[in-house]
Amino acid sequence: MADSSRETAPAKTGAGTPKAGTGTAKVQAGTPQAGAGTSVPDGRARAWARDALRWDTVVGALLVVLLLCSFSFVDNFGNALNLSFLIGNTLPIAMIALPMTMLVVSGEIDLSVGSTAGLAGAVMGKLWNQGMSIETIIPLCILLGVVCGLVNGLLVTRLGLPSLAVTIGTLAAYRGIAQIVLGSNSVTDFPQQYLNFASDRLGGTFVPQAALPWVVLLVVAAVVLHATPVGRSLFAVGASQEAARFAGIRVKRMKLSMFVATGTVSALTGVFWALHYASARYDNATGLELSVIAGVLLGGIDFDGGKGTLGGAVAGVFLLGALQNVMSLVNVSAQSQTVVTGVLLVISVLAPRVARQAGRARARRKASAAPPPGALPATG
Amino acid sequence: MTMTAEQPTPATAPEAPSTTGVLDRVLKVRELAIAVVLVVMLTATQLDNSAFLSQQGIKDLLLNATILVLVAVGQAVVVITRNVDLSVGSVLGISAFAAGDLLHGGGNPVLAVVVAVAVGAAFGVVNGLLVSLGQVPALVVTLGTLYIIRGLDSIWIGSRQITAADLPSGFTSFGHDGIGVVPYLALLTAVVLVAAAYYLRSYRSGRDMYALGSSPEAARLAGVPVRKRILAAYVTCGALAGLAGALYLARFGNVDSGTGNGYELTVVSAVVVGGVAFTGGSGSLYGAALGALLLTSINSVLPSIGVSSVWVQAIDGVLLLLAIAVDRVVALRVAGLLRKRAAQTRSAHHG
Numbered sequence: 001m002a003d004s005s006r007e008t009a010p011a012k013t014g015a016g017t018p019k020a021g022t023g024t025a026k027v028q029a030g031t032p033q034a035g036a037g038t039s040v041p042d043g044r045a046r047a048w049a050r051d052a053l054r055w056d057t058v059v060g061a062l063l064v065v066l067l068l069c070s071f072s073f074v075d076n077f078g079n080a081l082n083l084s085f086l087i088g089n090t091l092p093i094a095m096i097a098l099p100m101t102m103l104v105v106s107g108e109i110d111l112s113v114g115s116t117a118g119l120a121g122a123v124m125g126k127l128w129n130q131g132m133s134i135e136t137i138i139p140l141c142i143l144l145g146v147v148c149g150l151v152n153g154l155l156v157t158r159l160g161l162p163s164l165a166v167t168i169g170t171l172a173a174y175r176g177i178a179q180i181v182l183g184s185n186s187v188t189d190f191p192q193q194y195l196n197f198a199s200d201r202l203g204g205t206f207v208p209q210a211a212l213p214w215v216v217l218l219v220v221a222a223v224v225l226h227a228t229p230v231g232r233s234l235f236a237v238g239a240s241q242e243a244a245r246f247a248g249i250r251v252k253r254m255k256l257s258m259f260v261a262t263g264t265v266s267a268l269t270g271v272f273w274a275l276h277y278a279s280a281r282y283d284n285a286t287g288l289e290l291s292v293i294a295g296v297l298l299g300g301i302d303f304d305g306g307k308g309t310l311g312g313a314v315a316g317v318f319l320l321g322a323l324q325n326v327m328s329l330v331n332v333s334a335q336s337q338t339v340v341t342g343v344l345l346v347i348s349v350l351a352p353r354v355a356r357q358a359g360r361a362r363a364r365r366k367a368s369a370a371p372p373p374g375a376l377p378a379t380g
Numbered sequence: 381m382t383m384t385a386e387q388p389t390p391a392t393a394p395e396a397p398s399t400t401g402v403l404d405r406v407l408k409v410r411e412l413a414i415a416v417v418l419v420v421m422l423t424a425t426q427l428d429n430s431a432f433l434s435q436q437g438i439k440d441l442l443l444n445a446t447i448l449v450l451v452a453v454g455q456a457v458v459v460i461t462r463n464v465d466l467s468v469g470s471v472l473g474i475s476a477f478a479a480g481d482l483l484h485g486g487g488n489p490v491l492a493v494v495v496a497v498a499v500g501a502a503f504g505v506v507n508g509l510l511v512s513l514g515q516v517p518a519l520v521v522t523l524g525t526l527y528i529i530r531g532l533d534s535i536w537i538g539s540r541q542i543t544a545a546d547l548p549s550g551f552t553s554f555g556h557d558g559i560g561v562v563p564y565l566a567l568l569t570a571v572v573l574v575a576a577a578y579y580l581r582s583y584r585s586g587r588d589m590y591a592l593g594s595s596p597e598a599a600r601l602a603g604v605p606v607r608k609r610i611l612a613a614y615v616t617c618g619a620l621a622g623l624a625g626a627l628y629l630a631r632f633g634n635v636d637s638g639t640g641n642g643y644e645l646t647v648v649s650a651v652v653v654g655g656v657a658f659t660g661g662s663g664s665l666y667g668a669a670l671g672a673l674l675l676t677s678i679n680s681v682l683p684s685i686g687v688s689s690v691w692v693q694a695i696d697g698v699l700l701l702l703a704i705a706v707d708r709v710v711a712l713r714v715a716g717l718l719r720k721r722a723a724q725t726r727s728a729h730h731g
Contacts, residue, residue: 063719109519155701159708162658164464164519168648176694200625287642290523303517335534335637342527349524360457 004347039078054135055352056301056312059229063319070326077329087275088199088208092117092285094314095214096292097356098221101313104296105225107238107305108156111167113266114288115174116148118281120270122178125187125280134191142267148174149263153256171289178282187280200274210272217265222310234258238305287299294341295320298348385498393454399461411654414670418677423682432684435561441677442566443556443631447472447624448672449569451577451643452650454620456668459651460580461613462593462660463511463518466502468621469643470529475499475625478637479534483629484498489551493626501615503529508614512607526644536635544633555630572620577665589613593660614635633665649696653703675699 070077077083097114103110120141147172155166173376183343194338225231237251238242245251269288275279299316320341327337426433452467456466474498503525510521533605544552558564580586588609591599600606629635652672658664675696680690 078716094452155705159705161704163650163710165479165658165704166701168645168652169697169704171645171697172649172693173697176691176697179690180694213638290527294527295524303520325485333535334392335531337531338527338534339531342529342531343526346510346521346528350510350514353514353516 004326034370044337045150047374055348056309059299059319060315061349063315063322066322066326070322070329074326074329079153080201080204081324082329083202084148084208086321086325087211089205089325090318091208091210091213091214091297092273092276092288093291093321094317095217095272096170096262096266096288097296097313097317098217099258100292100296100310101267101301102221102225102231102234102309103255103258103262104301104303105238105257105305105308107241108255108258109167109293109303110152110163110259110262111289111293112148112152112170112174113269114285114290114294115178115264116145116263116266117173117270117273117285117288118283119174119178119181120144120150120267120284121274121280121284124271125185125275126181128187128190134140140269141262141271145264145267147263148241148267150256151259153259154202157252157256157257160194162375167290174309175252175282182280182282184282187274188278190278190280195278196273198272199278199296199374210276218310218314222270230254235306238307240306258283288369294345300348300352303349316348321334387645411667412512414667417692418670418674419435421674421681422677425685429437429684432681439563441680442561443563445673445676445682446565446569447628447631448574448606448646448650449669449671449678450620450624450627451647452654452668452672453573453665454624455651455653456656456663457576457580457648458518458590458613458617458703459658460593460660460663461589461610461654461657462596463610463613463691464648464658465507465520465614466503466519466522466524466644467507468617469640470533471500471503471524471618471621471626471640471644473626473635473637473640474503474529474533475535475622476629476639477537477542477625479511479626479639480546480629480635483548483551484546489554489559492551492629493623496626496629497619497622501619502634503619504615504618505611507618508611511614512610525688530641534637539637541636542629542634546668547629547633551630552633555627557634558660565631568627572623573665573669576616576620579582580665585609585612590661593662595661646675646696649700651655653700655703657707671703 091274096117096379100110100113104267110371122142124137128134129139152163152167152170155161156163187198198210199206204207223233233244233249233254236247238247241251269283273284276285280300295317296313297316297318299308299312299314301316323340323344324337327340328334385588418569430439447606451480455465457466461581463585475645478499479492482495483489507525510516510525511518514521554564556563558566580589588599588604588714589612591602591604592606592609625640628639650672651668651672652658652665652671654663654667654669656668656671677693678699683689687695
């Protein structure tokens with residue numbers, strides 16, 4: 001969408017040293033230990049470049065600070081029950097955030113995740129009502145997620161449609177199908193051991209059992225995104241689709257598989273949602289897409305693609321979740337929580353750019369104050 | 381898409397057989413296609429259920445469409461500049477309540493409408509400044525302001541609500557009555573639509589919006605004041621959402637803190653169905669208005685031909701997908717046709 005800023009960025013950095021810094025920053029934004037701009041002699045420019053691109057560490061630090069403050073000052077925050085609520089309520093968002101991060105890194109977006117989750121839950125309830133065994137239903141529901149992702153992905157990659165428009169369409173379509181399937185019924189009588197799995201805690205700790213599969217998913221996603229050629233290709237595709245194609249990356253297949261992954265995990269989340277809250281309804285997980293996207297963007301995943309880390313996204317999701325939990329505990333109304341979420345979201349996109357522009361202005365001032373002989377470009 | 385496909389035509393058209401030329405033109409007039417679908421759909425429904433297009437039926441169709449048309453026109457202006465405004469639902473809700481609160485306190489109806497428009501425009505300024513000055517993705521910023529405005533709305537309103545009993549009777553009858561079958565609200569909407577479409581078509585600053593959406597970088601280099609135009613687009617969108625809020629109040633007489641929740645997706649659907657592409661720089665306001673009319677008409681048609689209301693949302697979604705897919709396929713076909721024709725003329729010159 002507003003990729004004009006990215007296009008204009010290189011043109012404006014004509015003055016002096018930061019040029020090399022921004023160049024490397026763009027390419028290496030993905031790797032956690034990116035020693036940004038090692039070729040830049042100017043220490044200040046290097047530090048600035050590092051600050052500008054480590055938004056995800058800022059979010060991580062904020063999360064840690066919030067948790068520490070809450071443990072010390074907020075009553076009832078630290079008890080096991082509250083912590084398990086916090087994690088249990090954030091898990092659906094955190095699950096979908098994993099493939100969503102990869103999808104956004106590759107330059108696409110999926111708004112239909114909440115509807116896919118709702119559809120999976122509705123189909124699960126319907127099939128259960130018809131007497132199918134839950135061991136057959138769950139794989140079928142996940143398969144349904146694969147199909148939902150395929151539809152999104154094929155429309156985007158084969159027809160070349162914008163993912164935003166396609167997934168707004170499937171957002172309505174999948175939710176509508178869920179409504180057709182289940183009507184206004186709600187199904188609650190799932191087998192007890194499954195309900196228990198989705199709501200119980202691990203031993204005597206505060207960690208919900210369902211967090212274990214999530215951790216496995218997290219590790220898989222982190223390895224794929226940050227330690228394999230596939231992950232590097234996703235960043236390349238997001239940074240410049242054309243260049244990635246010329247470099248031999250199968251862009252369409254890449255994007256298609258990311259859509260399928262997102263659909264699959266969304267369906268899995270829908271199954272979890274229905275079990276966790278012991279209720280399958282067509283309107284389960286309505287609006288979940290906004291929470292997922294808010295968390296992912298807050299974690300520093302650039303909507304233009306090609307930038308971000310999985311750690312940042314997870315930190316963003318849990319920062320929002322923890323903040324909401326704390327605000328409820330200190331009796332901040334749900335309405336004010338909405339405002340805080342919105343403000344955070346705006347700040348998360350505004351702050352890195354403002355910092356970048358301020359740094360650029362500083363560098364420009366410095367360059368014009370002490371012009372190296374004959375090296376000052378006219379564009380500054 | 382349609383705009384960019386037009387350029388190569390003059391060079392090759394003279395040799396082209398006239399039938400394909402006509403076909404091209406028809407395919408390019410996206411508005412016509414929607415109008416045909418709309419007419420066919422309404423005619424079929426009328427044949428099935430002769431009570432559908434009664435006087436009251438037509439009036440209801442128009443009344444249902446007005447609010448969505450207004451917001452869709454504003455949204456289309458923003459989408460044409462290659463941006464998006466997701467906060468329209470929240471803006472509609474808060475300006476409807478602002479107008480309602482004023483009327484509840486015995487205020488002047490005209491003043492209430494002006495206040496609603498001003499509230500909407502003010503939020504448009506906020507969105508516009510964030511997007512143009514901050515140079516941040518419109519989707520994220522307006523998702524943020526969607527939350528913020530909805531939250532402020534809920535804090536301000538709490539559990540209060542405005543009902544028709546709180547409003548002066550003149551205001552509510554303005555929301556229902558009209559001249560013949562045409563409601564006042566539809567007339568007002570039509571005036572706004574024609575004015576906005578004329579501005580976008582015939583004024584330099586209006587054309588700038590298309591230029592901006594086609595290629596922001598080229599527009600900047602050509603001297604288009606990018607920030608000013610984006611700000612103007614958002615203010616227009618906000619003001620129209622505000623006006624729609626006032627009309628919502630007049631039509632339904634009932635506003636609470638949930639008013640307009642989730643409306644942004646309907647609006648975006650209407651705009652996209654109407655042929656205004658997300659990639660910016662193409663489409664027209666008439667198209668967006670027709671898209672809105674089509675969507676609201678479908679919602680009236682389905683119940684009257686006996687389709688259960690649970691199907692409505694799925695059909696809306698599939699329709700949106702169909703609209704963008706058909707649009708794309710046609711654009712690809714036309715582009716392919718033009719390329720082939722260009723190749724033919726080239727080989728004719730060489731041979």
